[in-house]
Amino acid sequence: MKLAPSTNKHLRTSSLAVLALVATSVPGLSGSELVTFSEHVAPIIFKNCSTCHRPGQGAPFPLTNFEEVRKRGKFIVEVTTDRYMPPWHAATGGPPFKDERRLTDDQILTLSQWVESGMAEGDPEKVPALPDFPEGWLLGKPDMVIEMTEAYDVPADGPDIYRNFVVSLDLPEDKWLKAIDFKPSAPSVVHHSLFFIDETGDARKRDAEEDTPGFRRMPQRLERGGFIGGWALGANALMLPDGMADKLPKNADFVFSTHFHPSGKPEQEKSVAALYFSNAPPTRPYSKLQLPPLFGAVAAIDIPAGEKRYSKTDYFEVPVDVHAFAIGAHAHYLGKEMTMMATLPGGTSLQLLRVDDWDFAWQEQYAYKEFVLLPKGTRIDAEIVWDNSDENPRNPSHPPKRTKWGLESTDEMGSVTVALSAVEKADSEALETAISEHRRESALRTFLANADKSEEGRGWMQRARAMFDRDQNGKFDPEERKAIREFLKGMGL
Ligand code: HEC
Structure with missing residues (x-):
């Protein structure tokens, strides 16, 4: 909190x-x-x-x-x-x-x-008695509590800081994670922290190379494979449903990848996380579907100054019967509305999430009371709307500034993420494959549609032409697109 x-x-x-x-x-x-x-x-x-x-x-x-x-x-x-x-x-x-x-x-x-x-x-x-609140952590007594080994000094001002901190877990055996909760020691400067599980030892190496606590750049291998969850302002940790858990291998290190936003006052951060384990290995796999994928990184977000309703949409067709069990949205200050709707094969539509007045300070995750069945063939549509006008009281820039996708809080992101589990366990892989293909296709679509419109896009496009337009005809034919897809796959998309 x-x-x-x-x-x-x-x-x-x-x-x-x-x-x-x-x-x-x-x-x-x-x-x-x-x-x-x-x-x-x-x-x-x-x-x-x-x-x-x-x-x-x-x-x-x-x-x-x-x-x-x-x-x-x-x-x-x-x-x-x-x-x-x-x-x-x-x-x-x-x-x-x-x-x-x-x-x-x-x-x-x-x-x-x-x-x-x-x-x-x-x-x-x-007067009724106060409810019996769990002491300390809202999910109750954790199975393990971990803490950054040294405090990190956050300066009073300057640009946002991204820094990674590794904690060795020294687990005697593999564990199954049900939930992770997080407490910053300096909540006024911690904007968010993403959690990674590192089995490669790369994070430790990077950490040892730098004098100040933590390290700056996340090794790519880890960035692609090790993401396990995160905490942001106002988030509430959720317990995975029965039968679901994430693997925490015994040789793994835990990495906090934290985004600091200096507050005008020097602060020291020494984050603590609570880990909750399951006694038994999971019986149900699950996947996360994010629309648009990668927090909108491949959606070519480019919001003109003053634009009152700038929007991006994306959709996904559910390849097998699935249950949706949790959902959440993410954007920065300009985010306004986010919606995720499901259209079931019979035509019925179902609102999975609607946020009408997004507030950057509250990045709640919502768990459905009951699993929501989305049969094979359901179409899931997401729309994100940003308000970059002067009338948006949360706009950090007056007068408004053109704003693109980026990591700083004053850049933008935008997506809705829903957690899905295949009804038949045997279908889980098909679900996961369809989600990663969708991610790649979105990247490819955006790349082809927008790359030569923006300045840096033109740079990309030139490089892409040099790499993929083998016959140099100025177009990407199906074979060349296939090569781009392979390339994106190799990039972890
Ligand atoms: C999930 C945690 C949570 C719950 C539940 C909650 N609050 Fe708050 N409340 C906060 C936090 C955090 C702040 C400070 C941040 C802010 O003002 O946005 C706050 C701020 C406030 C403020 C000051 C607002 C301001 O503008 O300074 C009031 C008044 C308040 N809460 C009343 C309530 C009442 C009444 C309820 C129950 C009906 C309630 N809160 C439930 C977390 C909570």
């Missing part, structure tokens, strides 16, 4: 206007009954807010008793009325998610009536 700069303040609608419209009694209560903290408010706050708003968690102040809640009563009404809190960016309308953090209209009404009527405490005897 992470304290994020709250750019959302400007976005709030006036909650007073909303309050003026609400009725004056709590549904289910007789008109004269007073709304009290003990009986009506505490159950809502303890269940929906205190998980994060308690000591040791990421939220900026506790909400665990009458005094703490009373002190911020008005503010609580404001942030709940415009649904800024609890943080939850997935729209309703699709299959339900697990642990949905969403207040009902009635609950919001109760909170505002309590504040309007003077915030009575009521009978302190009637």
